[in-house]
Amino acid sequence: MRYYVTRAKGGVGLIIMPYAGVAPYTTVHRLVATQDDNAIPAFASMVKAIQEYDVRVVIQLHHSGKYASPRAYGGAALAPSPIMEGILPASFLGAHEMPHEMDIDEIKGIVQAYGSAASRMREAGYDGVEISAVISFLLGSFMSPATNKRSDEYGGSLENRLRLPLEVIDAVRAAVGSDFVVGMRMDGDEYIEDGLTLDDTKVIAQKLEATGKLDYLNIAAGAYPTPHVPPMYFPLGPFAYLAAGIKEVVSLPVFCGGRINDPIQAETILANNQADMIGMTRALIADPELPNKAREGQLDEIRKCIACNDACWPPLFEATVPLTCAINPEAGREAELALKPAIEKKRAMVIGSGAAGLEVARVAALRGHEVALYEKEKQLGGQLNIVAKAPGRADFAEVVRYYTFQMKLLNVEVHLGTEVTADMVKLKNPDVVVVATGSLPAKPKLPGSDKVNVVEIREVIEERVKVGNNVVVVDEEYHMQPLEVADFLADRGAKVELLTKTLFAGSQVDESTLVAIYDRLLGKGVIITPLTKVKEIKGDTVVVFNVFSKAERERKGVDTVVIASGGEANDTLYRSLKGQVKELHAVGQCLSPRKLRDSIGDGARVGRQL
Numbered sequence: 001m002r003y004y005v006t007r008a009k010g011g012v013g014l015i016i017m018p019y020a021g022v023a024p025y026t027t028v029h030r031l032v033a034t035q036d037d038n039a040i041p042a043f044a045s046m047v048k049a050i051q052e053y054d055v056r057v058v059i060q061l062h063h064s065g066k067y068a069s070p071r072a073y074g075g076a077a078l079a080p081s082p083i084m085e086g087i088l089p090a091s092f093l094g095a096h097e098m099p100h101e102m103d104i105d106e107i108k109g110i111v112q113a114y115g116s117a118a119s120r121m122r123e124a125g126y127d128g129v130e131i132s133a134v135i136s137f138l139l140g141s142f143m144s145p146a147t148n149k150r151s152d153e154y155g156g157s158l159e160n161r162l163r164l165p166l167e168v169i170d171a172v173r174a175a176v177g178s179d180f181v182v183g184m185r186m187d188g189d190e191y192i193e194d195g196l197t198l199d200d201t202k203v204i205a206q207k208l209e210a211t212g213k214l215d216y217l218n219i220a221a222g223a224y225p226t227p228h229v230p231p232m233y234f235p236l237g238p239f240a241y242l243a244a245g246i247k248e249v250v251s252l253p254v255f256c257g258g259r260i261n262d263p264i265q266a267e268t269i270l271a272n273n274q275a276d277m278i279g280m281t282r283a284l285i286a287d288p289e290l291p292n293k294a295r296e297g298q299l300d301e302i303r304k305c306i307a308c309n310d311a312c313w314p315p316l317f318e319a320t321v322p323l324t325c326a327i328n329p330e331a332g333r334e335a336e337l338a339l340k341p342a343i344e345k346k347r348a349m350v351i352g353s354g355a356a357g358l359e360v361a362r363v364a365a366l367r368g369h370e371v372a373l374y375e376k377e378k379q380l381g382g383q384l385n386i387v388a389k390a391p392g393r394a395d396f397a398e399v400v401r402y403y404t405f406q407m408k409l410l411n412v413e414v415h416l417g418t419e420v421t422a423d424m425v426k427l428k429n430p431d432v433v434v435v436a437t438g439s440l441p442a443k444p445k446l447p448g449s450d451k452v453n454v455v456e457i458r459e460v461i462e463e464r465v466k467v468g469n470n471v472v473v474v475d476e477e478y479h480m481q482p483l484e485v486a487d488f489l490a491d492r493g494a495k496v497e498l499l500t501k502t503l504f505a506g507s508q509v510d511e512s513t514l515v516a517i518y519d520r521l522l523g524k525g526v527i528i529t530p531l532t533k534v535k536e537i538k539g540d541t542v543v544v545f546n547v548f549s550k551a552e553r554e555r556k557g558v559d560t561v562v563i564a565s566g567g568e569a570n571d572t573l574y575r576s577l578k579g580q581v582k583e584l585h586a587v588g589q590c591l592s593p594r595k596l597r598d599s600i601g602d603g604a605r606v607g608r609q610l
Helices: 002-009 037-051 104-124 138-143 163-176 198-210 240-247 263-271 281-286 290-295 355-366 396-409 422-428 457-461 481-491 511-523 572-577 596-609
Strands: 014-021 056-062 128-133 181-187 216-220 254-256 347-351 370-375 413-416 432-435 454-456 470-476 495-500 527-529 532-538 541-546 552-555 560-565 584-586
Touching (some): 037 104, 104 128, 128 163, 138 181, 216 240, 281 290, 347 355, 355 432, 355 596, 432 572, 470 481, 481 511, 495 532
Parallel strands (some): 181 216
Antiparallel strands (some): 541 552
């Protein structure tokens, strides 16, 4: 509730609450369900809280189909046909068991469930409902020839494949009456073999409009496993052309979404008549005040989504963490991280201007502290400036831009090109010291790793070392670093083999980004070898072995070995200041090597503790 109310306060016009399951055993783990009357009071309180800010709110009626979580809730995953999907051993989308092929009675039961759920949501006070028919969930899988292989009246021809969605529309409209908004979310293109194309969905959209029972169409894209939540590797607004294509053939209002993170970009889509309404989900996770800031002309103050997908996407399906944002840790923790003025105003010295240090400085200044920020380099941003140089990762520079503007806006005293020592800190005598000195490249512990042809990822991306044509990348980080440097080198013509001791490279990366980067790497000839460790580096030969069988092989003719690791904490200054200053904190990678979301999260919490 706090999450949605925060966005309502931020000035949005419409909130569409997603993925409300309509029937038992239909819900992906941790998402809400609508099949019980007992849920109505909770939904009603949510709606009331949002509508206090003159915001309309619609709830998306959903059936997860083959992506349900039977291990959590019982029953079975349901589908038009028993087709199994999945590219990972265990995905966030259910357990990837073989789905149960629905019979006619089960189909009729689902139609009724949609109608009952819609009636409950109207009773709860919603302004409308949206029928979900996207990304291979139940209704979408019935519509698609790639996933519907039935030979009865619900399969085969387009007319038959549309039968269930049309029956659901009839049931929902009958349940809510004519004076209530009913929309449908559908794919504009599935981007899969034998799937729906834009030409197909134009026909479908016309048939949906012909029912006379829908008020709008919300256009998404990409059936699983394509990146339907477009990561950083995609251009801005990659699906706008799909909405435009649908808009050409229908008179219903058409919604558009997908990597729209800027109000000028959104306004351009409207001006070009590509859509009638703009959806900005991740943009509003990153900055719930985006609409108000745009309205007031404060465009530089907007914290723009960078589409890293590292905190907003996987947590939807994780049991241990809430949805949040790598660059806005307040998202999903609105109560816990509510910003309050400092009771005692302090002189704060922040050392290091990576993500953690910048967030500490921002939060501390907002709370009324007098903040001085010190950075040994001649620009703010730390390692963000390095990763932004990798192919397709330029959006990380947006984080630096945002914080640089915030430092000026909040009158933070910034000292660039200044390396801080313990003596300097003692001389300044601040009330509180926050050390955010980041991490150093980890020292490889492999035999032969001291040779000149063994280099570290930061040296490579910054082009401080010469790299040969035949390269081995050693994955010691399990996230994006090894994938990014392999992409960087492949773009420069190198033949690259990426070695990882895990089941697959990028084992800690969200699925949408993983699909996108694998497509890039394999298209450039990069070889990815899992379950493989390096035993020894002997000149131009790398001796490797399988982590299970221990079978060894030699990779000969290697010009350069690149070690991609998470680094080691650069905490020398922090340790030297212990017991020497009034108040001391370590944040970010200085505390322990970690990801962007964790570093900024550190800064957010410590900034509130000062």
